[in-house]
Amino acid sequence: MKITTLIPAMLITGVLAQGCVSKKDYAALQSSYNQLQESNRELNERYQTGQQGLSGTTARVKSLEEQIAAEKANATQLQEALNKCLTSSNQGNVNISKLVDEINSSNKYIKQLVNAKNKSDSLNMVLTNNLTRSLSREELGDVDVQVLKGVVYISLSDNMLYKSGSYEISDQAGTTLGKIAKIIKDYQGYDVLIEGNTDNVPITKTNIRNNWDLSALRASSVVQALQNTYGVDPKRLTAGGRGEYNPIAGNDSESGKTRNRRTQIIITPKLDQFMELIGKAPEGSPTN
Structure with a gap:
């Protein structure tokens, strides 16, 4: 937008048209004109500045x-x-809750296993105490008693049980077998397996073909002694021979061969006997 000088010019022209004017009047008019021109210039500058400011704004x-x-x-x-984070967090909380439940369940199961092991240890202690309570220190040297998973293993050395090179029961073994028979008879209903074992040295007896025969004959001798001499019910007894094929030591040394020549009496309690024995646990032993 531009402010023009049309109006002042028209005024001057009108005045001149009416006639001559004095120099004083002319000078006044010229001064007014000049002032108007200056005002017009300032207004134009201010307008341009305003336009620039408006454009910037x-x-x-x-x-x-x-x-x-x-x-x-x-x-x-x-x-x-x-x-999304809140949704994921809520899902995470669900997963954490499930994980906590699984951990608690796992801890509960572990506790049950620990309790079961404590009961098993208690049962093993009871059975071991019952089976060894009447054996002398000398007899314990030839008798090894172990309880594994509720099954009793009584291992008797051949030196104590049999006459040298024979399957006949020695006089020395009679007292020990009598004590073991009493324990067996105390717990009616237990299954009893008599198992013979030998080393790997071939047998040279004419009436015994091999170590299978020797191990079976020795087991049979113990079974018959328990039945005939000590009154154990034969229905509970089983005789078996494993020959040289169930060693517990190497046969490359005399000490190893001595350990392998053994007869095991394996006593297997039934479930009701397990529960009964747990109730008889020695005072101070863990039962839960």
Whole structure:
């Protein structure tokens, strides 16, 4: 927009048209004209400055609007991310809860296993005490008693049980077998397996073919002694021979061969006897 000098010019022209004017009046008119021209120039400058300021302000407003739009978009993205995080957190809480339940269940099972082991240890202690309570220190040197998973293994050395090179029971073994027979008879209903074992040295007896025969004959001798001499019910007894094929030591040394030449009395309690024995656990032993 531009402010023109049309009006002052028309005034001057009108005055001149009416007639001559004095120099004083002309000078006054010229001064007014000059002032109007200066005012017009200042107004134009102010207008241009205002236009420039308006243009800058408009640009700043547009920039601010763009920034506001970007911030709104960013806020929307943050809200969506927050919602996903909350959803994931809730799912995570569910997973953590399930994990805690599984851990508690596992700990409960472990506790049950520990209790079962304590009961098993208690039962083993009871059986071992019952089976060895009447044996002398000398007899314990030739008798090895072990309880594994509720099964009793009484291992008797051949030196104590049999005459040298024979399957006949020695006089020395009679006292020990009598004590073991009493324990067997105390617990009616237990199954009893008598198992003979040898080393790997071939037998040279004419009436015994091999170590199978020797191990079976020795087991049979113990079974018959328990039945005939000590009154154990034969229905509970089983005789078996394993020859040289169930060693517990190497046969490359005399000490190993001595350990392998043994007769085992294997006593297997039934479930009701297990429960009864647990009730008889020695004072101070763990039962739960």
